[in-house]
Amino acid sequence: MAVYTEVSDEALRAFLAGYDLGELIAFRGIAEGVENSNYALKTTGGDFILTLYERRVDPAELPWFLGLMRHLAARGLACPQPVAGHDGEALRALAGRPAAICTFLPGVWPRRPAVAHCGPLGGALAALHAAGDGFSAERPNSLGPQAWGPLLERCRPNGDTVQPGLCAELDGHLASILQDWPPLSGPGALPRGHIHADLFPDNVFFLEGTDRRPRVSGLIDFYFACTDTLAYDVAICLNAWCFEPDLAFNVTKARALLAGYNAVRPLSTDEMAALPVLCRGAALRFLLTRLYDWANTPPGAMVTRKDPLEYLRRLRFHAAAKEVSAYGV
Ligand SMILES: Nc1ncnc2c1ncn2[C@@H]1O[C@H](COP(=O)(O)OP(=O)(O)O)[C@@H](O)[C@H]1O
Ligand SMILES: N[C@@H](CCOP(=O)(O)O)C(=O)O
Numbered sequence: 001m002a003v004y005t006e007v008s009d010e011a012l013r014a015f016l017a018g019y020d021l022g023e024l025i026a027f028r029g030i031a032e033g034v035e036n037s038n039y040a041l042k043t044t045g046g047d048f049i050l051t052l053y054e055r056r057v058d059p060a061e062l063p064w065f066l067g068l069m070r071h072l073a074a075r076g077l078a079c080p081q082p083v084a085g086h087d088g089e090a091l092r093a094l095a096g097r098p099a100a101i102c103t104f105l106p107g108v109w110p111r112r113p114a115v116a117h118c119g120p121l122g123g124a125l126a127a128l129h130a131a132g133d134g135f136s137a138e139r140p141n142s143l144g145p146q147a148w149g150p151l152l153e154r155c156r157p158n159g160d161t162v163q164p165g166l167c168a169e170l171d172g173h174l175a176s177i178l179q180d181w182p183p184l185s186g187p188g189a190l191p192r193g194h195i196h197a198d199l200f201p202d203n204v205f206f207l208e209g210t211d212r213r214p215r216v217s218g219l220i221d222f223y224f225a226c227t228d229t230l231a232y233d234v235a236i237c238l239n240a241w242c243f244e245p246d247l248a249f250n251v252t253k254a255r256a257l258l259a260g261y262n263a264v265r266p267l268s269t270d271e272m273a274a275l276p277v278l279c280r281g282a283a284l285r286f287l288l289t290r291l292y293d294w295a296n297t298p299p300g301a302m303v304t305r306k307d308p309l310e311y312l313r314r315l316r317f318h319a320a321a322k323e324v325s326a327y328g329v
Contacts, residue, residue, distance in 0.1 A: 003029035004054045004298070005037045005095050012039075012050075015094045018085040019101065021045040032202060034293070034306065035223060037097070040104070047104035049080065052097040057223050059098045062091050064139050065222050066100060068132070068194060075131035078218040080105060105218030107205030113241050117214050118253045121204055122260025124216040125196070125237055129230050129265055132194030138227040141197065143285055145181055148174055151288045158295035162308060166291075173284055173315055180277040182229065182270075190271050195233040198224040200240040231271040234261060235278035238327065239286065239314050247313040255328035272324050279318040279327075287311035 007015075007027075016024055022044030030038040030049075037052040053062060066082040073081045080102035082090035090100050110117050143151075152159075152170055159167040183189050196203070196219065203221040206214040234257075242253040261267065290308035297305050321327070 002033050002035065002054075003031075003037045003039075005052045005097050007037075007039065007050075007052070007095050011095055012041075015092070015099070016043065018087070018092065019083065020086060021048065021083070021101070033221070034304070035221075041101065048083065048101050049104055050094075050099065050101050052094060052099045053223070054097065057098075058142075061139060062098055062100070064137055065225060066090050067137065068135055068225055069102070069222050071135040072128065072131045075134075077128055077131045078105060078216070079222065080218075080220055105205055105220060107207045107217030109202045109205055110214070111201075112245075113201050113253070114214075115250075115252050115256050117201075117204075117206060118241055118256035119260035120206070120214060120216045121199075121237060121241060122234075122257040122262075123264050124204065124219060124260075125199060125233060126261045126264035128196055128199075128219060129193050129233065135194055139194075139225070141195075141226040141228040143197070143224065143289065144226075144228060145178060145281060148177075148281075148284055148288060151292060155288060155291045155295070159291055162291060162294060163312070166312070169312075170284070170287070173280065173319060176319075177277060177280050177284060181281065182274050182277070184229075188270070190229045190231055190274060191268070192228060193230050194225060195228050195230060196222065196225055197228065197233060197236060199233065199237055229274075229278070230265075231267060231274055232278050232282065234258070234267070234271075235275060235282040236286075238275070238279055239282045239311070243310075243314055243317075247310060247317075249317050249326075251326075251328040258327065258329060272329060275324050275327055276318060276321055279321075280315060283311050283315035283318055287315060 013024060025042040027039050027041045030040055036054050039050040041048040041050050069079050072079050083101045084090045092099055156167050205218040207217040209215040238254055242250050244250055287308050290306045293305055294308055
């Protein structure tokens, strides 16, 4: 988890008085996630998640995230729905932070993603992309290619303490990724829409179907969502789901993920051809935020830092792959 901001019993009870959720039965901090403070709430009205927004979330953007979740849920996607208080507002303040309560989703995220998870995951990602149609407000990707150079500069003072020569290697990758990146508009531009941008295994819940195969029961954590290249979201998932714990690429998982996606929203030839560079960019993006966090996580925060070098290994794989055939297609 993360719990960066502690909430007292008294503060929570006063906060809940603004809702029609009944009496508080229990609440506890959740020790997963890295971005925001999350609490599981049980009231006489049911189970909910209370989120206090921290760090990278710009409060001015919260109405967009909550609006997108409402839109996706109304289109049938299983995702958290923001709960409004008596005054009709879902976005409120608690313990000095912006805060919201969302519906609780059943299911568990896979600690060891298997091939059997990757097909349903691909299908759920494509369903998310389709469901985003019609949500007219846009949010630029604040962690897109234009952000990687400045982020690398902020990592530079400590980067080489994580691994000697790391920053110089990243300079090289960044330059070649930016050179190959598909244009955002005009000839060669790829389809755009609302993307999740952080659909890692810990943000996808599964339940077992009657055939005993895993089914996606919900997608959570939309606080990196933005309006960007749809295939970039696929590249993020190839990074997050298709490498084994020893960081070997599992082409069978990639094939399953892409087949699941294509069954709902077929990727065009241009999107497929762009996957190698999109995968390099996605690996660099997560490497950089992890590297920054490695040196800058506040002491005492109840959070587990994530290893940046796992993403260096992925980045090297993609840089060597070059062709889309490396992804099993
Ligand atoms: N709507 C939800 N339903 C059920 N559990 C949730 C929900 N939202 C968050 N959680 C729980 O909280 C954890 C952290 O949530 P997440 O949104 O990933 O946090 P962060 O934004 O800090 O990364 C999840 O792994 C899950 O256990
Ligand atoms: N998925 C990112 C970190 C963001 O974590 P989340 O808990 O918000 O999914 C990473 O692995 O670096």
